[in-house]
Amino acid sequence: MNKISNATIRRLSIYLRQLEEIIDEKIETVSSAEIAKMSAIKDTQVRKDLSFFGSFGVRGRGYSAKELAEKLKIILGLNKEWKAVLIGVGSLGKALSGYKGFAKHNINFIxxxxxxPAKIGAHIGDKVIERYSAAALKECCEKSGAQIAVIAVPASEAKKVCEEVIQAGFKGIVNFAPVRLHLPEEIALYSVDLAISFEHITFKLNRNSDE
Structure with missing residues (x-):
């Protein structure tokens, strides 16, 4: 299979969200044009993205919303449970731990x-905050089979934590620290820098004000 770009993967997630909305509205079939309109993406791009993974739908009739949603879940790996560990319980970490959408997509924080030290033993949702250490990470990975580490620590700590996460045996990292991480190719990494999101908006607003 050809290497799938990060942009394509992001769009597949967008399509799945739109399909879930359609299913909630009791709509049974949907066309690529309708998915494209809801996703603010070109119709040709939707069809191209789906074509990487096989043939979907019936020409002239569109897609079964439920069937396509289920196939996208399989493609995205959401048809199985993924165990994750959250590292860092600041304001962002607390928000992440309380987000109900993870469970809906089979992401389970174990x-x-x-x-x-002031946070150790406190409850956050149904979890008790445990003391962070490289040994604790390794134990989480080995005993529970967790594969994903979510890093929500200050930038100054992120690289060290990342190294310990890899040494512990985790295969996937979601990084919320505002720092660039350079990892071995076999480690799946997705970084979320909220400041960059705001800079994207301020750039557009600034350009609009200059016109």
């Missing part, structure tokens, strides 16, 4: 870790 442990929450922090290095601040």
């Amino acid at each position: 442990a929450v870790l922090d290095s601040d």
